Amino acid sequence: MNAEFDKDQLTAEAVAAWAIAKKDMIIYYLKPNIIVSGLLFPLFMFLAFAAGKNVPLGYLIPGLISVTLLFSSSTIEPVSIPIERRTKTFERLLSAPVSLHAIVIGESLSGFLYSIGIALVPLIVGIIAFKTTIVFPLALIVGMLLTAIVFSTMGTLFAAYPTESPGDIMSMLNLVRLPLIFVSGTFIPLDAMPPLGAWIAYLSPLTYGNDLIQAAYGHTAFFFPLFDVVMLVVFFSIFQFVAHRLYAKYND
């Protein structure tokens, strides 16, 4: 597909992407499997980590925000897209006069907005219940936004796999998401990891998102914040590119 990106078409692409996101919000945000995977799962992970640690709970809030962003942002599309393949509504999107990029962005946008909304819960609970202080609000905002868009795009990428069963994609996705919790410095600081773990951490986008969020709370940052931002943009670009290629390939 070769989109003609004149001004009118750009507007049309944006309108269509937003329409896709709105549609997902109305239909999928309150589905039980979305709530379990996006909200409850990170909470239980947090409690499991908190129970075994001898640190104030408030100190773990940045890690909880990162994990919440990871799970909630990458949950919508792996559920919605297989369902829409089964009901053939996904075909409606593929045959509309919009580019695959607009479809991928629209699908990712719903996960992005969902995760930002969900991640506000630990953020606010941290402020109210644990008196956490946000030292660098800009770093928090940028870190949350970029982490959410990176992982919602990753969710869309995984959902490209041509199956009609959300369970198939969730299984593959969890093979990636669960290890990311342990190798990205969310609950175990990067400098406390064995050398191999630290090397693997470089390959995880969550490392950079979490690093920015930790820095926002005044915790020691492992990387320079601008480097975190650049790495998150790089991961987003890679995921967007690969997702586009996979949708083009699997729908042919």
Place this chain on the structure above:
Amino acid sequence: MHAIEVTDLEKRFGEILALDHVSFSVETGEVFGYLGPNGAGKTTTIRILTGITTPTGGSASIFGRDIVRDTIRARKQMGIVYETSNIYDDITAWQNMMFAGELYHVGKQDREERGKELLEIFGLWDRRASRVKGFSKGMKRRLTLAMGLINDPRLLFLDEPTSGLDVQSNLIIRDVLQTLTEKGVTVFLTTHNIEEANLACDRVAIINRGRIAAIDSPERLKKTIQSVQSVEVAFEQGSAKILDDMENLPMVSEVRKVGDKVRLYTEDPGALLREIMLYADSHQNRVVSATTLGPTLEDVFIRLTGIERRNREGGFP
């Protein structure tokens, strides 16, 4: 300018050749039927013409716009109604309509006016605020068609529009199609209902095993197989033995039970009628009705695709 122009179209899936150098064109304002047995290449053709699948050879254009190189502009001209009613069950009919409008970049005022008009035409306006989940199959089909028309397309792809529908939905959809063709909208229709194609289409293409077997108007196609004429006869006393007896009559090439009648295919209906009357006299049976029939579009379809009729199905009780 042709509404659709397909030249030497080829699609391979690995070793399988799904479309084998298919060529045809559809004129603006024409109702074009695309018939073929399952697996013949109908869906692959539609997926290529709507820009979902990329051909491995040849080209296709919609109102002069190449579907591969100029996909989005080509798609803006079309409405697509798939065989499956692909609508969102968890939102209302109105939300479905508005979503389709946004996907096709129809402005807010236009999509609201057109959405209302279409839901009224399709008898769904009173149910606009209801979730689609509770709709009958016919209502879902009507909504799918309404969504396909939200952008006022010049070309409408219709995949099995009336398959398995209730009478009311059938009538509404046929009325709308009639109105669309009167307005000059080009319709590309795939259907298993050959009689529907016979009545609705200016021309039909019959595709078989990825190749176009014939393209012409239904009447001209029928003329190509004048040898396939038939006599449809009803006897007062039906019995399974009659089918065997009819099969043994001279000149009969094929026997088919059609409800309480028997259809006998022949090249000479007049002579066969005389044989039937002789048979009735000699067996003390009475002929209730006898009708000679020319070849139907279905006969053409069967002849060209090589499908075998399940003749004598059921037999007499």
